[in-house]
Amino acid sequence: MVKAYLDANILLAKAAGKEKEPDQFQLAENIFNQIKNNEFYAVISSLTLMEVMAVLRTQKGREIANLKGLTREKQVEYVLRESKAMYDCIVGELLQLPYLKFDLGGKTDMKKLFDAAFDIMQNTKGKVRFYDKCKRCGSQNVSYSAHKSLGSDDIIHALFAKDVGCDLFLTFDGDFNELIGNEKIEPLEIKVIRQ
Amino acid sequence: MITNNAKWLLVIINSNPFIQGNTRLQKYGLLVYGKEVLTKSEFFDDWRAGDFGGFSKQLMLTTDYLIREGYAASNPTVLSETITVNRYKLTDKGLSEIKEIEANQKDKVEKIKGLLGPYFKKSLDTVLDEIYTLFPQFTDKSRIKAKVSQTHTKNHSYLSPEFEIPIDNVAAEEILSDAVTAQPNDFVFNDEYFREKLAKSIGLAKAPKLDPKSFERLSGIISSKIKTKEFDSVDLVKSVRGC
Numbered sequence: 001m002v003k004a005y006l007d008a009n010i011l012l013a014k015a016a017g018k019e020k021e022p023d024q025f026q027l028a029e030n031i032f033n034q035i036k037n038n039e040f041y042a043v044i045s046s047l048t049l050m051e052v053m054a055v056l057r058t059q060k061g062r063e064i065a066n067l068k069g070l071t072r073e074k075q076v077e078y079v080l081r082e083s084k085a086m087y088d089c090i091v092g093e094l095l096q097l098p099y100l101k102f103d104l105g106g107k108t109d110m111k112k113l114f115d116a117a118f119d120i121m122q123n124t125k126g127k128v129r130f131y132d133k134c135k136r137c138g139s140q141n142v143s144y145s146a147h148k149s150l151g152s153d154d155i156i157h158a159l160f161a162k163d164v165g166c167d168l169f170l171t172f173d174g175d176f177n178e179l180i181g182n183e184k185i186e187p188l189e190i191k192v193i194r195q
Numbered sequence: 196m197i198t199n200n201a202k203w204l205l206v207i208i209n210s211n212p213f214i215q216g217n218t219r220l221q222k223y224g225l226l227v228y229g230k231e232v233l234t235k236s237e238f239f240d241d242w243r244a245g246d247f248g249g250f251s252k253q254l255m256l257t258t259d260y261l262i263r264e265g266y267a268a269s270n271p272t273v274l275s276e277t278i279t280v281n282r283y284k285l286t287d288k289g290l291s292e293i294k295e296i297e298a299n300q301k302d303k304v305e306k307i308k309g310l311l312g313p314y315f316k317k318s319l320d321t322v323l324d325e326i327y328t329l330f331p332q333f334t335d336k337s338r339i340k341a342k343v344s345q346t347h348t349k350n351h352s353y354l355s356p357e358f359e360i361p362i363d364n365v366a367a368e369e370i371l372s373d374a375v376t377a378q379p380n381d382f383v384f385n386d387e388y389f390r391e392k393l394a395k396s397i398g399l400a401k402a403p404k405l406d407p408k409s410f411e412r413l414s415g416i417i418s419s420k421i422k423t424k425e426f427d428s429v430d431l432v433k434s435v436r437g438c
Contacts, residue, residue, distance in 0.1 A: 017415020
């Protein structure tokens with residue numbers, strides 16, 4: 001059976017739901033339906049769960065309206081408590097999903113993995129993109145450019161997926177396209193899911 | 196003249212510099228079969244749960260035949276005082292037999308090499324761990340399931356000769372006599388350790404049972420808790436990855 005590594009963005013889109021994540025929710029739903037129908041089984045790593053936790057903290061840290069009136073200590077307390085509540089909900093359900101394996105990569109040779117990641121990173125090119133509005137606040141009177149490419153964590157995820165014997169790496173993140181056909185990643189197949 | 200199945204078995208043997216042991220050869224065959232690199236008509240399809248996981252009698256008999264007819268060589272290799280295993284390699288006759296298949300079905304041959312090549316440097320316990328994880332349906336009758344499960348959580352990678360199918364069956368009985376049958380549970384992927392840890396981290400006494408309804412429950416489970424207007428999962432993950 002095909003073994004598919006799920007990127008954190010897929011988990012989060014599914015948990016966020018249609019209302020909050022209209023762009024990616026249905027795609028995540030389709031992937032989980034495939035898992036449910038036993039078309040493949042999913043792998044979730046501890047690294048992915050760490051990212052889920054970090055994302056939820058980041059998300060809570062952006063709730064300016066709820067944080068403003070609190071002391072600094074209480075702000076941190078709020079972010080940790082609220083994000084933990086969300087994280088617990090997600091993990092509680094993940095633990096009950098059939099056809100899902102939690103993989104810690106106990107036999108992964110980290111030295112080799114980082115060595116390969118280093119080689120890949122040196123050869124990635126990425127793209128320069130131009131923006132005319134702020135992605136975060138939506139302000140239109142902004143113009144900036146940025147170099148976008150794979151991050152070290154992205155590469156480590158893919159190499160880890162390969163090392164634990166996954167056939168597929170599923171993600172919504174288009175930057176992973178840069179890894180398709182990379183000889184250090186193959187035979188792992190990178191699949192960027194798009195609408 | 197040999198059958199197509201036998202030719203593909205030769206290709207499998209040739210995917211590594213050599214293949215050490217019957218267990219490893221059987222598992223490589225199961226991988227090629229299970230990953231559907233070859234169609235059912237091209238390869239052995241009599242896989243069943245055996246003492247050491249997935250097992251094909253046809254593959255075993257064909258291996259014997261290929262050795263008898265000089266397509267492959269089997270060199271006994273001593274692993275320990277009581278365990279000697281066969282090391283399989285193609286002979287010149289075997290190599291010339293697969294020339295045609297290598298030329299005409301290059302994609303499949305490359306796929307097999309790509310699939311099996313990385314296993315050459317992996318220890319047998321790692322191979323077993325991965326195969327048991329990939330094909331849990333063939334582990335029901337395994338007499339070494341508990342040991343494979345144990346090795347899963349160990350962070351080591353040296354050769355474990357006790358998992359080889361010994362040439363001497365008496366030795367096999369001795370080895371297996373102290374094997375403990377694993378307690379059956381819901382979790383077929385040998386990930387109990389992390390499940391327990393996760394369960395405790397969210398305040399549960401133990402890992403919950405599997406429940407297909409969780410597929411529905413997970414949809415939008417944190418929606419009401421997200422107070423910001425937007426939640427872009429790709430962007431958020433990128434931000435914590437520092438991209």
